[in-house]
Amino acid sequence: MKNVLGREIPDYIEGYGEVKPFQGAFANYGTREKVGVKVSSVKPGEEKVLNSIDEALDKIELRDGITISFHHHLRNGDFVLNNVVYAIAKRGIKDITIAASSIFPVHEPLVEHMKNGVVTGIVANYISGPVARAISDGYLKNPAVMMTHGGRPRAIESGDLHIDIAFIGAPTADTYGNINGVYGNAACGSLGYAVADAEYADKVIAITDNLVAYPACPIEISQIYVDYVVKVDSIGDPKGIVSGTTRITKDPVGLKIAKMATKVIEASGLVKDGLSFQTGAGGTSLAVAAELKELMKNKEVVGSFAAGGITGYIVDMLKEGLFRNLFDVQCFDLDAVESYRDNPKHQGMSGSMYGNPHNKGAVVNNLDVMILGATEIDTDFNVNVTTGSDGVIMGGSGGHSDTAAGSKLAIVVTNLIKGRLPIIKDRVTTVTTPGESVDVVVTERGIAVNPNRKDLIEKLNNTNLPVMTIEELKGLAEKMTGKPEAIETSDEVVAIVEYRDGTVIDVVRKPIA
Amino acid sequence: MKNVLGREIPDYIEGYGEVKPFQGAFANYGTREKVGVKVSSVKPGEEKVLNSIDEALDKIELRDGITISFHHHLRNGDFVLNNVVYAIAKRGIKDITIAASSIFPVHEPLVEHMKNGVVTGIVANYISGPVARAISDGYLKNPAVMMTHGGRPRAIESGDLHIDIAFIGAPTADTYGNINGVYGNAACGSLGYAVADAEYADKVIAITDNLVAYPACPIEISQIYVDYVVKVDSIGDPKGIVSGTTRITKDPVGLKIAKMATKVIEASGLVKDGLSFQTGAGGTSLAVAAELKELMKNKEVVGSFAAGGITGYIVDMLKEGLFRNLFDVQCFDLDAVESYRDNPKHQGMSGSMYGNPHNKGAVVNNLDVMILGATEIDTDFNVNVTTGSDGVIMGGSGGHSDTAAGSKLAIVVTNLIKGRLPIIKDRVTTVTTPGESVDVVVTERGIAVNPNRKDLIEKLNNTNLPVMTIEELKGLAEKMTGKPEAIETSDEVVAIVEYRDGTVIDVVRKPIA
Incomplete structure (x- = not known):
């Protein structure tokens, strides 16, 4: 069986069961049932x-x-x-x-x-x-x-x-x-x-x-x-x-990418009062927050909320009045913990409130701009953050596909080449997030916009940003690195990648070392 | 059918269904099921x-x-x-x-x-x-x-x-x-x-x-x-x-009752660090809070929490450090609203967290002292706050039976006689709260302790408080008022009084005017 993204997936997987194939990011809404729960009631006096x-x-x-x-x-x-x-x-x-x-x-x-x-x-x-x-x-x-x-x-x-x-x-x-x-x-x-x-x-x-x-x-x-x-x-x-990854990058390439991504955000027209924003805690992603902060200050924009795993950088934006509120599912550093404890504008949210597609509307649904990372991206804009280029598991979606689906503008920021390998491929090793919910890929050498987003392509064409097709971007990378060889895998499924709605977007097969 | 309190209740009531008879305040615990819920999921973009x-x-x-x-x-x-x-x-x-x-x-x-x-x-x-x-x-x-x-x-x-x-x-x-x-x-x-x-x-x-x-x-x-x-x-x-009832009584009889009730609390030995307390918003009940406040100050006691419908009087006790926290299911006045908004020690709670007997432990389970009102009390300590002495509905349990069941010391404060009628009767018109969860009745003329609470009777016998049997208290009242005539009712059931566990503790029959 191939799912809608063309990924080969067995109908039935031993130790998992029947596979519901992924059918599109928004194919699976409607009325859903939350299950009953058994409760052992506790009498007064019981400890x-x-x-x-x-x-x-x-x-x-x-x-x-x-x-x-x-x-x-x-x-x-x-x-x-x-x-x-x-x-x-x-x-x-x-x-x-x-x-x-x-x-x-x-x-x-x-x-x-x-x-x-x-x-x-x-x-x-x-x-x-x-x-x-x-x-x-x-x-x-x-x-x-x-x-x-x-x-x-x-x-x-x-x-x-x-x-x-x-x-x-x-x-x-x-x-x-x-x-x-x-x-x-x-x-x-x-x-x-x-x-x-x-x-x-x-x-x-x-x-x-x-x-x-x-x-x-x-x-x-x-x-x-x-x-x-x-x-x-x-x-x-x-x-x-406290995670070690929550520092703004000092790498000039990462900083360049952040500047370009911020120009994309500006060109999108979303930088106005009420802006909502989320970024991952990677160094380049945080650099986008720093750039956006300056832009918001210059334009005197007050955003509605920033969300996600929260870092001190985002807390500073709250303190400076750049956002009215924060939604916090996870604090990445002690500044965030302190702010969450003491500042009533810094609001907690459950994982369900953050990203569950089957409740009455998660916070991600209200995101304007989401900054995402990627291990690989393919020419359909599918993103892999689950496996490395060697096919070995090294992460997973976390909130990647939730925020990509919910946000109006999902931007992947990444170096064009990492570890001598091109990030953009014909086919990602594993699909974590479907291309339909990824709007833009920003690299230091060029920017590719999902062809579904004609509105955005038009807006970016009015800037001096290096907009090109994703195939052109791939070509640029391959000119430097050559085309990487495909990973060989066995038939053995070692992991199943469930999309947020419970359908199977991909499987991870055991790499042949 | 008679339930365990001897109340005549039909097995089946048209428009209600099968009756599960009340079997005692703590007869119905164990594992319970919370039901599933249908949810209409909301897509990004839907308003x-x-x-x-x-x-x-x-x-x-x-x-x-x-x-x-x-x-x-x-x-x-x-x-x-x-x-x-x-x-x-x-x-x-x-x-x-x-x-x-x-x-x-x-x-x-x-x-x-x-x-x-x-x-x-x-x-x-x-x-x-x-x-x-x-x-x-x-x-x-x-x-x-x-x-x-x-x-x-x-x-x-x-x-x-x-x-x-x-x-x-x-x-x-x-x-x-x-x-x-x-x-x-x-x-x-x-x-x-x-x-x-x-x-x-x-x-x-x-x-x-x-x-x-x-x-x-x-x-x-x-x-x-x-x-x-x-x-x-x-x-x-x-x-x-904002309810009009949230004022401390100025009536000297009410104040006397409040003083006596506070002496009962003191004699119980519960006035020590960690004390938890709730009172209704009636004038005499609030007067107990005022008395208790002085007692706690004198003894330098810091309570754990006060709960309930919260009034400014209780907020003041929080502010003065007499309780570490408040649990608030309902604010009775603007002082309470303001405190609930601004003071993180003033915590909200759901109705379930407040009093549901079938979750994993409600706040009422941790109450030391509860001050309750009553329309009628009978010699089994059953309390009526549902119907008036004319048999007409004029209230209902609210949190009455929840807090009575949960608290270590449930004290009913009431004038012995109201509107020329004695409060203590052979049989209350309607049972709202079962006598087994009422510990003490304090009136201006005397104090009756539930005979199940031998420990408390002993402690009160060491004070100069006017402790007597509930029959003696009833006798005192009837000497002044005579024995009231029973209300005549038809067979028609106009209301069903469900105990907190969903069993039927009593029914209200249509009074014959």
């Missing part, structure tokens, strides 16, 4: 605090084949996932599926659990490091399912992804299960990605190293969703919680 | 703003027999319910059930709709004024269903009360349906009672007189739950929104 993960595991029904979930707000500093899986593995439980919103290098111990059959499934929106490598190498029994930040809450709410037990790393929790991420040693700010887990899992266990007296305020996740609160010594290493 | 209630009614499927819901945060100033029902009635729709969290005198136009068959069902937690009278007089086709503030969200979440369309009066809404109650001409503060409606209704329509640019922050009810936003001239009269 929730437990003194160890083991005590919690004693309280719940563990069995082979369960799905357990985790959020990734502690990022590469997270201790929760490893400690929980270790404790479960010790009990001889097998065949676990890990539904983590993202997986980082710190989660390397999962590789051993994959090899010995404790962990046989992984569902995540982003996977980097040894676990990604091990999945690509075929060590996970079932194919990994790679979702998006909006697709994951959709899957949870619809029942497509049923969570037996959610383990929620809680920087602060009170004795009755109210949770926030703004206080404590492992303060990480917004807990947006944990919300659907808390609302829909059969059992919800908060794990905290900062147990406080009732009530913990502010409340990001309410006591009404939490079965138990487990006190541990530490849920994470603050140094790993 | 939600409509210019009139009629435009909204054009968009949705109206039919005879639907259930429509309203919150009561605009109280006796509410314009939303009347205007919506008027617009629906004009279209010839019949047999509507109104699921309003409470109904006030301002909703008098419902009486005409009841008489002509437009409105045939009413579900509410509190009903006062002409609608209450008309229900008692038999003008509503089906018996009214009287729930509690915690029982209503339980019923909605479980599917027992299915809402076809929720109309949410929104003091402020943005163009995409984010709602708050803290800004706008009709600012009423917390919108806690509207939360379950927004989450579970088939369709959710925000009605606002303060439509603002996206995004409206803070967000109390999210865009992800709202289908349409209707702009109207006015959703309510601010003068009616």
Whole structure:
């Protein structure tokens, strides 16, 4: 079977099931059902605090084949996932599926659990490091399912992804299960990605190293969703919680790209009062924010909101009055955590509110401008941020395809060549985000506009920006690097790339090394 | 059939269905199911703003027999319910059930709709004024269903009360349906009672007189739950929104009762760091708060939280550091609205978080001391706040039975005699709150302790408080007033009193005038 993008996808995949093929970014709306939820009601006088993960595991029904979930707000500093899986593995439980919103290098111990059959499934929106490598190498029994930040809450709410037990790393929790991420040693700010887990899992266990007296305020996740609160010594290493990628690039090429991207935004006509904006936390993407900031100041524009994973750069724009509000699903640095805690204009949002296509309208639907990265782009404007040019998993959508679909102007910023390889190809190794929702690609050598956006091509033709076709841009790159060879893969599907609506946009096959 | 309190209740009631009899305040816990929800997903580019209630009614499927819901945060100033029902009635729709969290005198136009068959069902937690009278007089086709503030969200979440369309009066809404109650001409503060409606209704329509640019922050009810936003001239009269009952009594009898109640609280040993407290907004109840405040200051006690409908008196206690936090489901005055808006220690809560017995633990479960009112109390400590001594509906539980069940010490404060009638009877006209969850009755002439609370009787016997049996207290009253005659009622059931768990604790029969 080929889906609408021409990607070869089996009808049925062992360990996954029937495949619903991707049919277009907006093909799958209409009325949807959020699934019912089982709740163990709590009587007055019943207590929730437990003194160890083991005590919690004693309280719940563990069995082979369960799905357990985790959020990734502690990022590469997270201790929760490893400690929980270790404790479960010790009990001889097998065949676990890990539904983590993202997986980082710190989660390397999962590789051993994959090899010995404790962990046989992984569902995540982003996977980097040894676990990604091990999945690509075929060590996970079932194919990994790679979702998006909006697709994951959709899957949870619809029942497509049923969570037996959610383990929620809680920087602060009170004795009755109210949770926030703004206080404590492992303060990480917004807990947006944990919300659907808390609302829909059969059992919800908060794990905290900062147990406080009732009530913990502010409340990001309410006591009404939490079965138990487990006190541990530490849920994470603050140094790993703050990502290292949130710095504006100093590379002159990256800065040039940022300037050009900002000129594209200006030419689009969207830089006016009410502008809404999101950018990733990559160095070039943040440089676009810095350029846009100057432009907004010069034009005296007040934007409506900036959204996303929030960094100090965006917080500064809020403080300077360039945006009225921020929507924050994840804080990338301590400036963001502090602002989220103290500034009522800096509003939290759940993953569902951020990007779920099947609720009554996510925040991404209101985005004007989205700045995206890319590992590869093809001449249909499809973007890969899931696999490297060697075919090995090294990331995933995160909010990439959610924001691309929702925003009026989705701009990919990237060097034309990375590691001596051209970024633009005839065919990306893996489609993460469909070309129909990518409007512009900005490189240091030229700018290509999606031919569907005739309005934008016209506007850019009135500028002195180096607009060309994507084929021309590809040609420029290949002149320098030559045409790269296609990756050879086996037939074995090691990961399934689900589009935000739950259809399969692509699969990752095991590369032949 | 008699339920566990000995109340005669039919097995089956026409217009209501099978009766699940009340079996005790804590008989009905365990695992419960929250029902699935239908969601009309909203694509990028789709808009939600409509210019009139009629435009909204054009968009949705109206039919005879639907259930429509309203919150009561605009109280006796509410314009939303009347205007919506008027617009629906004009279209010839019949047999509507109104699921309003409470109904006030301002909703008098419902009486005409009841008489002509437009409105045939009413579900509410509190009903006062002409609608209450008309229900008692038999003008509503089906018996009214009287729930509690915690029982209503339980019923909605479980599917027992299915809402076809929720109309949410929104003091402020943005163009995409984010709602708050803290800004706008009709600012009423917390919108806690509207939360379950927004989450579970088939369709959710925000009605606002303060439509603002996206995004409206803070967000109390999210865009992800709202289908349409209707702009109207006015959703309510601010003068009616602030209740007139929120003043400390000046009556010396009331003040005496408050002093005695506070001595009971002191003797109970609960006045220590971490104390949690709630009081109704009646004059005597507020006087208890004033007394408790002095006691806490003298003892240098810092409480954990005060909860409930919040008044300026409670806000002052927060400001003075007597409580660490407030939990607010409803603001009773403008001081409360302002504090809820500006003070992060003043936290909102949904009706479910406040009192739902079937979630993972409501705020009422953590209450130490609850001060309650009463219309009648019987020698089993059952309390009536639903009907007057003439048998006519004049109120309802609100949070009465929720807080009584949850709190460690539930104290009823009341004059021994009101309107020449004794408050304590052999048998209350209607049971709102079961005696098992009422601990103490404090009157100006004496204090009766529930015989189940031997611990408390012992503690009070060590004070000079006038402790006596409830029979003795009844005797005192009857010496002054004589024994009142029982009310005569017909067999016709005009209202069903549901306990918070959905069982039937009593019915209201039509009084014979």
